Structures are given as structure tokens and as C-alpha cells.
Amino acid sequence: MQKMKAVIMAGGFGTRMQPLTHSTPKPMLPIFNRPMMEYVLKKIISLGINDVVVLLYFKPEVIRNYFKDGSDWNVNIHYVLPDGDYGTAGAVRQAKEFLNEPFIVLSGDVVTDFNLSNILSFHKKKSSKITIGLTSVENPLQFGVVITDESGKIEKFVEKPTWGEVISDTINTGIYVIEPEILDYIPPKGSFDFAKDLFPLLMREGIEIMGYNLDGYWRDVGNPDSYRNVHKDIFLNRLNFEIEGRGIEQAEGELYLDGDAFISENVRIVEKAMIGDGARIEKGCLLNNVVVGKNAYIGPDCVIRNSIIWGNVKIEKGVFLDNAVVCNDVVIGKNVVAKAGVILAEGVEVGQFSVFEQDVVVWPNKKIDAASIVNNNVIWGSRYKNTLFESGMIIGKSNVEISCDVACKIGEAFGSQLPVGSKVIVGRDYDRAPRMIKRAFVGGLLATGMQVIDLRAVPPTVLRYAIASDDSIMGGVYFKRDLSDPASMEILLFNEHGLKLESSSSKAVDKAFFKEEFRRVDHTHIGRITDNELVIEENYRNYFESIESLIDSKVINESRLKVAFDLMYGISKEIVPKVLSDLRIDNIILNAHFDEIKLSNLDYYEKKSKNDVSNIVKALGLDLGILIYPHGQRRTIIDDKGRVLDRMESINVMLELMDIEASAGGRKFNVLLPTWSPDLNDGYYKHLNIKRGKYTDFTINELKQFDLISKVDGNCAFPSFSLYRDALFASLKLMELLAKHNVKLSQLGNGINHFFYKEFAIQCPQLKKGRVMKKFLEIAKSKRYSTVDGIKMWEDSINWIFVMPNPYKEQLDVCIQANDEKTGMEMFKHYCGLIKECIKSNG
Structure with missing residues (x-):
């Protein structure tokens, strides 16, 4: 066999393993009374390798003191302790002086019975520069999903996906076979990860990355539950373990x-x-x-x-x-x-x-x-979570999972990521739990030296505008009731642009929270709270003035447009009546008061509001009706005939009005839509450049180049005002365009194609999602397909199906576009059958 060396990655903090890793590095956690890393070392020895590099970082002396120079195992161990956090690939680069021959990289915190000689043989046979060990798992969320072609060449990576991004159950095991020249692509300093940085770079350089599917048992021991489960699997003889x-x-x-x-x-x-x-x-x-x-x-x-x-x-x-x-x-x-x-x-x-x-x-x-x-x-919750965050927010039972002491720690974790003296804006809705939790959270911010501006009870849209419009603000936090579960609440953390924290920032907060690594400043630098009425009024005034400067109220007034708003007992009552009054828009407002009991049964009152507003529009001859949901970001539109617009009609209304406006101005508008939005009418909108993609894949400057960013249901953002949804501004813009072009809502949509578009939910156990998506991808590869967000597969130029695992429910979300209902339902029946068959399969 070609001479090989090995690298063991043993520098992780073990954050998710707390408190087991309080004083013990994760690779040294005992599995049947032996450090986990000892089993990894024995796998390496079984390959005939006797030169091993161990990469250290967290509590390095514990590992050194146990393994020493490796002579007890008849190997030579070289320890490398980087002077900073260089990421996974960057850490290996620090050991370059020892790696002048091909080498295999393994994590010190994995239990497996893989026959690793197979991947070495594959690597040599393919003359590969770098080969990744792959395997299939039931739950791929914490790993990088990998797509390969028939020869094993890797086509695509999805690093640590959400359920919405799971398109296969084949994942990156973190086992790599690497030729030494690959190290030249890794910078000697700075953080550089295999999946995030090196692999994309190699693909851009035209260097083939190969993937080899390893059969057998593999478990990343990443949290206490997996630590328990690996013992259970050994007890039950589920792996070859001596x-x-x-x-x-x-x-x-x-x-x-x-x-x-x-x-x-x-x-x-x-x-x-x-x-x-x-x-x-x-x-x-x-x-x-x-x-x-x-x-x-x-x-x-x-x-x-x-x-x-x-x-x-x-x-x-x-x-x-x-x-x-x-x-x-x-x-x-x-x-x-x-x-x-x-x-x-x-x-x-x-x-x-x-x-x-x-x-x-x-x-x-x-x-x-x-x-x-x-x-x-x-403890934090009744179960171990891989992260505090779900879809960019923290969700939990009020006063149980999100208690005051937990909130204070989250505040300290968030504040510790910002420079001392940074300004942070906080706000809440009317509910008692958010009020209590906000106060505890603010205590944590003050302890880290943050200067807190408290807007008290404020619509989140106003708070986010206040963040984005003031360069001195470094972030913000909003506390609100979970409308789907009155016993729960949500904490939303925002960056300096008023957007939810991106992945890297939320992970930094996670790490600080679970390790309790908080910055606590000297008493002379403890932060202050500003919550006087003048400051609060100033932020409201800035929000109002911006709306008034961007909305042509004159054209609305001259058209004598009349509208009914239902505020659904939410916090929008703080802004909608004033804005409508200031713009002198003829209106009727319903349910502009807080009602805790009705908010606890919002599904019922949503249906009632739709019916009430529809009847009022018809009875009084109004031009439209709008429901603004309690936190001010969602809305439902009712046309001048009293008809409640469905999701597709709502998006078509906005697109057609934007097309009319662009045509009148002699220009084209840029529009960003989700991947799964219907596209048969794209050709109808002659003056719109429609782009589809994932919101988070665009930079702030790129997002600002769009004139409209919309969801499939027509809830949208106008980047000239904000990069996030604001139901009030979007409604005013809708009214302005109707008035300016002298058109009724009921007149729109007459020229567009009418076709079948429908969203479905197919029940799927959480641990079967990866398998189902992998099967669906295999089918898609014989056709035209896309893997942005989920898997979108075209049957022909018109008919397509989109499948995406739901992030929060045990189901797959499916969208189908077809020429007609018969074709669409036949497609659904066919693919639904394949999905259910795959779920039942034990293979």
C-alpha cells in the first residue's frame, strides 16, 4: 500500500455536549471506559498507518497526557496546536510540515465500523486529489449533504442544511483522503473550512472532488443524546465493536x-x-x-x-x-x-x-x-436542541423553556458578540410574557456593556426600520407572543440592517450561550437604558416620515379611494390609524385594540375577519379591504367585489401593478420571487425582470437592487423602504398603484394565463426526509431539475413539481404547476405514491 499518514481532528469545543465536556475535550469522552479518540486511533492503526498528526485546540493537555507520544499504541504522534481558530481546513494547513505524503483525515469524536481501506483503494484507483467519505443517515441536518454523479464525482454540496434544504440523505462524514498538494490551496492564516471554503474553491479551479460511499455504522457523537445512543447501539450489537x-x-x-x-x-x-x-x-x-x-x-x-x-x-x-x-x-x-x-x-x-x-x-x-x-x-428546554434558533428566531414555552434566567443568558450571549458600548434597540408586543422576558434579556445586554434603547411596546416593523435607518445601531431584539401557541413566545435577533441574524452570527450566539462564555464588563462600563418618550417618539416619527415621503398620498386622495383595515387585535394599532390619518386616506378600521383572549384563538377570528371585511367592502362600495396580522408583517387582500384573494391571486396583483408602473415609467423593474413560485405568467409581465432564488443567497447591496421582493402569497417587501416585509407599507403601495393607474383590483388578472398551481403537504417522518429527497433527486437527474431550496423537477416546459422538507413539521411541502387541474392532480398522485412507497421502504 502507498505510504500514508493520518490526521485526527481533536480541537473542537464540544459546545453541544455540555456539560459532559465541561473539563473534558469531546474526543476524550469515554465510550465503554475508553476515550472515543482511542477507537479512531485504532482504526488508523488497522490501515497500517503509524504516523499520526493530532490537531489540538480545546484543553490540549488532556489529550497529550493520555496519548503521549503514541508509543503505547506503536505509532508516532505529532501534536499541532494552532495559535487561533483556523477552521477545519486551516487547522490541517497548520500541520503542513508533517504532511508531505497522502493522508487521511478523521474526526476524533466519531464512532464507526467503516472499512476505511476501501476509500483508500478508491482514492488511488481514481487518481483523485481529494476524496470525501460519504454515507447515508436518517437525519442529515447537522452534516453536509452531498450530490455525486455515477462515477463518484461530487456535483454539489449543501453544508449543514435546514429541513427545507435536504435534497438527499447522503452526507459528508468528515473523512477525507487528501494529496499533499491540496494544502497549497489553503491560506496559511485565517479561518478556512473544508466544506465552506476549500471545496468551493477547488470546484472553481476545476479540480475534481470525488466521493466514496462507505457502508456500515457511523455516528457523530455531537450531543448528549447521541452519546447515550452510541452506547445503546453497542449494547444492541448494531455495529461491529470490540x-x-x-x-x-x-x-x-x-x-x-x-x-x-x-x-x-x-x-x-x-x-x-x-x-x-x-x-x-x-x-x-x-x-x-x-x-x-x-x-x-x-x-x-x-x-x-x-x-x-x-x-x-x-x-x-x-x-x-x-x-x-x-x-x-x-x-x-x-x-x-x-x-x-x-x-x-x-x-x-x-x-x-x-x-x-x-x-x-x-x-x-x-x-x-x-x-x-x-x-x-x-435546564434549557425539555430536550437537547442543536441550536437556540429556528428559522432565525428563538422559540420556547414562556417561563419554562424561555425563563428569565435563560433570557438573561441569551442577552449576555448576544451582547458579547458586539463591541462594548454598542447601541442595541429592543421592543416587544403587548403580551405579558414578552414584557417580562425582555426585561431579563436587557439585564444580560447591560452586563456586557451594551447601550440599550427600549422602544417598549412597538410594532416590529418600526423597530426594524429604526435599526436599519441609523448607522449607530449595531443590532436589535424583538419579543413577541407565538400566535400559533399562546403558551410560547419568540425572540427575534436582528443585525445592523434590521434583518434576522445570518447563520454565522446565530452560531456565535449559540456557542456563547451553551458554553456560558459571556463578557461581563467592569462596573464603570455597565450599559445604560434609554427609554424616554422623546426617543420613542423620534423613532416613530422617522418611520412615519419615511412612509409619507415614499407614498404618493395625493394621487390616493384624488382618486377618492376607500379602504377597510382589520388590525386583528395586534400591535399595528400603534401605526396604521395615524398613517392613514396623516395621509388623509378615507378608511374604516376594525379591531384596533389588544385582546389577549382573541389572539389565543386567532384561527377562528381570522376567518371571521375575512368574512366581516368582505361584507363591509361589498355593502359600502369600498375599493379594497386589508387584514393586517397582529405583528404587522403579513396581510390578506380583499378586492372591490368582496372576494378574498388567494395566494396566487395576491402575488399576481402585485406583479401586474408593478408591470403597469414600470411600463408607464419606461423602464424595467427587478423582482425577486421564491424558487417555488409559479412561472407560467412570467412572459406576461413585459416590464419585469423576474429572478428566483433564496433570499439569504443575496448580499444587502444585491437585495437593494430589487424593486420588489415577494413571497408566493403576495406578502412583500419594497427595498426602497425596507428589505423585510411591512404589511402597512405594502398596502399603501398597493393603494397608490391602484389609484395612480385608475384600476380596480377586480379588473386585474384578466389577461394572465389561468393554470393549475397548488401547494400540498405529504406526511413524512422526520428521519425519513433525507431518504425520500435522495430518491426524488435520483428521479430528477433524468430530467431538467434544480436544487435551490428543495428539488424542482420539470416534466416539460410547463409542468413541474417542487419538493421541500418542512423545517418544523413531519411533512414534505410540495408545489405543483401544471397546464390544468387534471394534469396537476395526476402528477401529485404519481409522485405522492412514490414518496409514500419510499417512506414505507426499509431500504
Whole structure:
């Protein structure tokens, strides 16, 4: 075999593994009483490789002290400790002096039984410069999805996708075989990642990247749940894993002794148990699929199931644990019960008779008093989240998942990303929970030295405009009730442009939150709050003046246009009446007051509002009606005949009016629409340059070049005013264009093609989404297709289907465009059948 070297990536912080990684680097977490990285090293040794480079960063001395120079494993280990965070590829570049031969890169925090000799053979056979190990997983969210052609050449990467971007279940395992000349493409300094930077660069340079599908077990041990699950998989023989130690058959299972341990004669072993050197298990205990670490003590009559006990743990008599992780140096008193799982970080003391009601975490060196009842309110949420953020916001149960102490920490995490003295604007809606949480969050901002401008109860559109229009503002935060779940709330974090945080910024907040790495300033630099009426009024005034400068109210007034607004009990009541009054627009306003009870049943009142406004428009002969949803970004349009426009009609109205306006001005307008928006009428809009794509793929300056950015339902942004949706401004613009061109809403759309366009939802288990999308992509490759946002596949020049996994629900979102309903429904029936068949398949 060609001489090879190996690189083990062992520098990660283990943020998602907290508190297991409080003082232990993630690669050193014990799997069956051996550091996870030791199994990776043994995989390398099995390939005949004896030169290994270990890349360090977080707590490097722990790894060095264990593996030393590698002589205990008959290998030579070279340690490289970069002087900064250089990213994944940049870290490997720091080891260039050791890598003058082909080398394989592996992560130190992965458990696998892959036969790695296969990827080495493939790499050599293809004369590849770089080969990526691939595999299929049920949940690809935390990994890079990879698309290859038949020869193994990689066509596309989707790095750590959302469910909306999952187009396959084939992912990047982080196993790379690399020729040394590839290192020349990596800059010697600065952060540079394999997936984010190096792979796109190589593809632009015309260097083929190959992918090889590895068969077998692979698990990235990235959070406490996966740490538990890898042990479960070993217990259940789901992978080829050699358990160290001496095996002793038992009546109901097998016992593995890793050294000298004392086990009382009447201890009952069910299925498997691994007992570490120096451990002591007293009489009457039952151990069912349990690992017990070095020098641990388990007292009489304990029942421990499906659990991992680390070293130097002391468990007193009569304790019951199921699905527990107990870290080093923990003491558990008599008769403690944790039937639904618990994680006890190092140094925790649990008093006798305590009960853990649900799967909870106790952080390091905490003391639980005797007879305590511990519930999940002491942790962030009732489950482990890979991130605080969902679709750019933080969502959780008020006063449970998002409690005051959690909010304060999020405030500290956000504030720590900004320079000391930065100005941050905060605001909220009327609900009591957002008011409470905002105050706690502001405390966290002040602790990091932020200067806080509190706009109190304010529409989010006003707050975002205030951020974007003032160069001295570095960010903002808005707190609001979750309209779909009255018991929950949302926290929205904005950057200096008034847009939701991009991925890199949200990840930085995540990291600071989970590691509790907060900047706490000296008392002389603690921030101040500005919340006086003059400042609040100034921000409202700026918002109003901008609207008035961009809307031609004269043409609306001269047309005598009349409109009905339903504000749906939301915070838009703070702005809509004043703007309509200032512009002297003839109007009727409904439900311009806060009603907590009605907001709790918004689905019912939405239907009622549509019916009420429709009847008012018809009865009074108004020109249109508009529903503005409670937080002021969404709207529904009702035409002069009282007809509620559907989603496609709403977008067509805006496009046709913009086309008329562009034609009158003798120019073309630029429009950005979603990938899945209908396109059969594009040719009808002669004066629109329509581009489809993903909003986040454009820079701020690129977005500002568009005249209209719209969703499929016609809720839109006008970049001349804002880059985000503002229902009030969009409604005023709609009224201006109707008045200016003397046209009725009901007259629009008569010249456009009428065709079939419909959105569907197909139920799909979360863990089957990747498999289904991979199958759909295989079908698409024989036709014209696109993988922007999801998978869009054309049957011909007109008929197409778009499939995207829903980010929050166990379903696939499907859009179909067709010549007619019969064709569209036949397409849906056909592809729905294929999807359901794939879901049922075990392959």
C-alpha cells in the first residue's frame, strides 16, 4: 500500500455536549471506559498507518497526557496546536510540515465500523486529489449533504442544511483522503473550512472532488443524546465493536471486566455490563446494559439500567437510574430515583430521597438538597436542541423553556458578540410574557456593556426600520407572543440592517450561550437604558416620515379611494390609524385594540375577519379591504367585489401593478420571487425582470437592487423602504398603484394565463426526509431539475413539481404547476405514491 499518514481532528469545543465536556475535550469522552479518540486511533492503526498528526485546540493537555507520544499504541504522534481558530481546513494547513505524503483525515469524536481501506483503494484507483467519505443517515441536518454523479464525482454540496434544504440523505462524514498538494490551496492564516471554503474553491479551479460511499455504522457523537445512543447501539450489537476486557458469561447476559473489580455474588447482570478497574458493586444490585467506570462504587440494592457511570462515582444504597449519564466524582445519596433519565455533570452531589421527574441536566459542582424534586425547568428546554434558533428566531414555552434566567443568558450571549458600548434597540408586543422576558434579556445586554434603547411596546416593523435607518445601531431584539401557541413566545435577533441574524452570527450566539462564555464588563462600563418618550417618539416619527415621503398620498386622495383595515387585535394599532390619518386616506378600521383572549384563538377570528371585511367592502362600495396580522408583517387582500384573494391571486396583483408602473415609467423593474413560485405568467409581465432564488443567497447591496421582493402569497417587501416585509407599507403601495393607474383590483388578472398551481403537504417522518429527497433527486437527474431550496423537477416546459422538507413539521411541502387541474392532480398522485412507497421502504 502507498505510504500514508493520518490526521485526527481533536480541537473542537464540544459546545453541544455540555456539560459532559465541561473539563473534558469531546474526543476524550469515554465510550465503554475508553476515550472515543482511542477507537479512531485504532482504526488508523488497522490501515497500517503509524504516523499520526493530532490537531489540538480545546484543553490540549488532556489529550497529550493520555496519548503521549503514541508509543503505547506503536505509532508516532505529532501534536499541532494552532495559535487561533483556523477552521477545519486551516487547522490541517497548520500541520503542513508533517504532511508531505497522502493522508487521511478523521474526526476524533466519531464512532464507526467503516472499512476505511476501501476509500483508500478508491482514492488511488481514481487518481483523485481529494476524496470525501460519504454515507447515508436518517437525519442529515447537522452534516453536509452531498450530490455525486455515477462515477463518484461530487456535483454539489449543501453544508449543514435546514429541513427545507435536504435534497438527499447522503452526507459528508468528515473523512477525507487528501494529496499533499491540496494544502497549497489553503491560506496559511485565517479561518478556512473544508466544506465552506476549500471545496468551493477547488470546484472553481476545476479540480475534481470525488466521493466514496462507505457502508456500515457511523455516528457523530455531537450531543448528549447521541452519546447515550452510541452506547445503546453497542449494547444492541448494531455495529461491529470490540468491547475491551475479559468477558464472563452470566445467567441473563454477559459481564466484561476491565481490570480488577469487586462484584458481590448476588449481583444480577442482564444483557451487558462493563465494569472498570477498581470498581465495587455491592449485593442485591441489578445492572442492565450499564457501563461502570474506574473506582466507582455502587451500593446495595441499586437498579441501574441503560446508563453510563464514569469514574470515581459514589452511589449509595437503593438508587434507581434509567438512561442516566453520571460524570466523574458525582455522589448520589440513598434512594434517589431517576426513572426518566438524568445527566449529572462532574462533582454534583445529590441528597438522599431526591427524585428527578423528567430527563434533566444538573451542571457541574451543584448540590441537590435531600428530598428535592428536580424537574426540567432547571435546564434549557425539555430536550437537547442543536441550536437556540429556528428559522432565525428563538422559540420556547414562556417561563419554562424561555425563563428569565435563560433570557438573561441569551442577552449576555448576544451582547458579547458586539463591541462594548454598542447601541442595541429592543421592543416587544403587548403580551405579558414578552414584557417580562425582555426585561431579563436587557439585564444580560447591560452586563456586557451594551447601550440599550427600549422602544417598549412597538410594532416590529418600526423597530426594524429604526435599526436599519441609523448607522449607530449595531443590532436589535424583538419579543413577541407565538400566535400559533399562546403558551410560547419568540425572540427575534436582528443585525445592523434590521434583518434576522445570518447563520454565522446565530452560531456565535449559540456557542456563547451553551458554553456560558459571556463578557461581563467592569462596573464603570455597565450599559445604560434609554427609554424616554422623546426617543420613542423620534423613532416613530422617522418611520412615519419615511412612509409619507415614499407614498404618493395625493394621487390616493384624488382618486377618492376607500379602504377597510382589520388590525386583528395586534400591535399595528400603534401605526396604521395615524398613517392613514396623516395621509388623509378615507378608511374604516376594525379591531384596533389588544385582546389577549382573541389572539389565543386567532384561527377562528381570522376567518371571521375575512368574512366581516368582505361584507363591509361589498355593502359600502369600498375599493379594497386589508387584514393586517397582529405583528404587522403579513396581510390578506380583499378586492372591490368582496372576494378574498388567494395566494396566487395576491402575488399576481402585485406583479401586474408593478408591470403597469414600470411600463408607464419606461423602464424595467427587478423582482425577486421564491424558487417555488409559479412561472407560467412570467412572459406576461413585459416590464419585469423576474429572478428566483433564496433570499439569504443575496448580499444587502444585491437585495437593494430589487424593486420588489415577494413571497408566493403576495406578502412583500419594497427595498426602497425596507428589505423585510411591512404589511402597512405594502398596502399603501398597493393603494397608490391602484389609484395612480385608475384600476380596480377586480379588473386585474384578466389577461394572465389561468393554470393549475397548488401547494400540498405529504406526511413524512422526520428521519425519513433525507431518504425520500435522495430518491426524488435520483428521479430528477433524468430530467431538467434544480436544487435551490428543495428539488424542482420539470416534466416539460410547463409542468413541474417542487419538493421541500418542512423545517418544523413531519411533512414534505410540495408545489405543483401544471397546464390544468387534471394534469396537476395526476402528477401529485404519481409522485405522492412514490414518496409514500419510499417512506414505507426499509431500504
